[in-house]
Amino acid sequence: MKTFQLSLSENGPQFNIVEQSQPALGAHDVLIDVQAWSLNYRDLAMLGGGYPGNDKIVKDPPLVPLSDCAGVVCAVGSDVTRVVVGDRVSPIFYQDWFDGNLTATNVGSTLGGGVDGVMSEFFSCSEESVVKLPDYLSFEEAATLPCAGVTAWEALSLGDIKPDQTVLLIGTGGVSIFALQLVVAQGAKAIVISSSDEKLAVATSMGASHTINYQATPDWHIEVLGLTKGVGVDHVIEVGGAGTYEKSCIATKLSGRVSLIGVLTGYPEQNPSPYLVMAKRLTLQGIAVGSRERFESLLQVMDEGHIHPVIDRHFGFDQLPMAMQYLSSAQHVGKVVLTK
Ligand SMILES: NC(=O)c1ccc[n+]([C@@H]2O[C@H](COP(=O)([O-])OP(=O)(O)OC[C@H]3O[C@@H](n4cnc5c(N)ncnc54)[C@H](OP(=O)(O)O)[C@@H]3O)[C@@H](O)[C@H]2O)c1
CATH class of the missing domain: 3.90.180.10 (Medium-chain alcohol dehydrogenases, catalytic domain)
Incomplete structure (x- = not known):
């Protein structure tokens, strides 16, 4: 072989x-x-x-x-x-x-x-x-599915995804696009940021509620706050790392959740201040793909929603x-x- x-x-x-x-x-x-x-x-x-x-x-x-x-x-x-x-x-x-x-x-x-x-x-x-x-x-x-699909579902499951939630997705790579499909399938709202208007058009066609080009709008976190009437999102699927992590925390509502998943822009070191996390009562959730049981639950959800x-x-x-x-x-x- x-x-x-x-x-x-x-x-x-x-x-x-x-x-x-x-x-x-x-x-x-x-x-x-x-x-x-x-x-x-x-x-x-x-x-x-x-x-x-x-x-x-x-x-x-x-x-x-x-x-x-x-x-x-x-x-x-x-x-x-x-x-x-x-x-x-x-x-x-x-x-x-x-x-x-x-x-x-x-x-x-x-x-x-x-x-x-x-x-x-x-x-x-x-x-x-x-x-x-x-x-x-x-x-x-x-x-x-085994890495990106399970990771997206692990984060959303631990965040207890519900139809009244708004989830922020960073970029349009494997994990984020799975998260978009799963958020939409649960009847929740997704805000997607990307480097490319063409990619954002794909995200919109897949059901994203709002999209932001982070190249054209470097202060995308402020726009996310605006889109959520100043409240912030319930959950961020944070795949960006050093360059996006602090902005993701700012864009999250009080008592919201940030799933720490990726390091596309490098490993976060000092920011955000632990005080911001404390003051906003954020849950920072480390994600490491998921178990076999999570994979099986992903397959069930995908089968039910006929998600490709x-x-x-x-x-x-x-x-x-x-x-x-x-x-x-x-x-x-x-x-x-x-x-x-
Ligand atoms: N912890 C875990 O269990 C786990 C599991 C899976 C993956 N990961 C990590 O999650 C990250 C994503 O993995 P993946 O496989 O989904 O990657 P991928 O398919 O290669 O996606 C990369 C995409 O991320 C976006 N991106 C790149 N730089 C960005 C930036 N500065 N700001 C915002 N978005 C940016 C780009 O999309 P746009 O052009 O649309 O912006 C790019 O196409 C990686 O760091 C990976 O190691 C972690």
């Missing part, structure tokens, strides 16, 4: 396709014939050495990249009971996080970061570390470097997918 390996050298990151034999299965393992993969911003971070705790690329190279895929179970170990050959499945992002809280036991099991990922023609894992996919989703669509993930562009398996380059150019809306 063909497998991608990523290593870092003095000349920069290097991708190699290697030929490997299919993994031997343990009694509780399943083998997945992978049909599609998707990219996340996090996969770009691996090219620079990864994140703390997500740095196999540095500690034990090479790394099989990517966390997200979908495929068909093509073989099972002797004691497998959760799935059968022929089931359509996706591996979960944290291979050992099934339900409850993230703990020291399951935190290191992140595909394509803490451990080898899924960018291979076949992928094997424990039967516990997959979810079954609803029939209405194509493999390409399902492959977009937004795929911006397809690439072939061998075109991973080109697909990564496209993702880094940030031209996309939603997700970038690779197919077999």
Whole structure:
């Protein structure tokens, strides 16, 4: 089977396709014939050495990249009971996080970061570390869910999303577009900010209540306050990091929630003042994707609403470097997918 390996050298990151034999299965393992993969911003971070705790690329190279895929179970170990050959499945992002809280036991099991990922023609894992996919989703669509989809749903679920809420979404990448679909599906309002009027037009067509171009309106947080009659939003899906975090807190209502998710503009250090968080009685909620249980609840909500993930562009398996380059150019809306 063909497998991608990523290593870092003095000349920069290097991708190699290697030929490997299919993994031997343990009694509780399943083998997945992978049909599609998707990219996340996090996969770009691996090219620079990864994140703390997500740095196999540095500690034990090479790394099989990517966390997200979908495929068909093509073989099972002797004691497998959760799935059968022929089931359509996706591996979960944290291979050992099934339900409850993230703990020291399951935190290191992140595909394509803490451990080898899924960018291979076949992928094997424990039967516990997959979810079954609803029939209405194509493999390409399902492959977009394990990281970005689950993250958006984890944040909105912890924020107890309700129809009377207004949620602020930063940009139009994978996490934010999933959040937009899920907010709209719950009957709540979404305000979207983006660098591009064309992308904002897509967000409006998907049901965004208001949009703001943050290039044209650098004080977008003030405009958000204006749009909410000076009150602020209930919840921010904060994927921006250093450059947006303080503005997001200012744009949030008293006793509101900011889900801290991303670092697109770098890691926040000092701002906002802890006093602002205290004075506004904000809940800052750290998000780390989500458990298998959250993934299953996302699939249920998507199935009920017949929600199809937004795929911006397809690439072939061998075109991973080109697909990564496209993702880094940030031209996309939603997700970038690779197919077999
Ligand atoms: N904590 C977690 O569990 C978790 C899970 C998933 C992702 N993340 C993080 O969340 C972030 C987003 O991930 P993703 O996969 O959704 O990324 P992505 O698909 O690559 O989305 C990137 C988009 O973000 C927007 N953006 C870039 N710079 C911005 C800025 N200065 N201000 C506002 N928006 C900006 C751009 O959209 P526009 O052109 O529309 O502005 C860009 O296209 C990343 O930092 C990722 O590491 C964290």
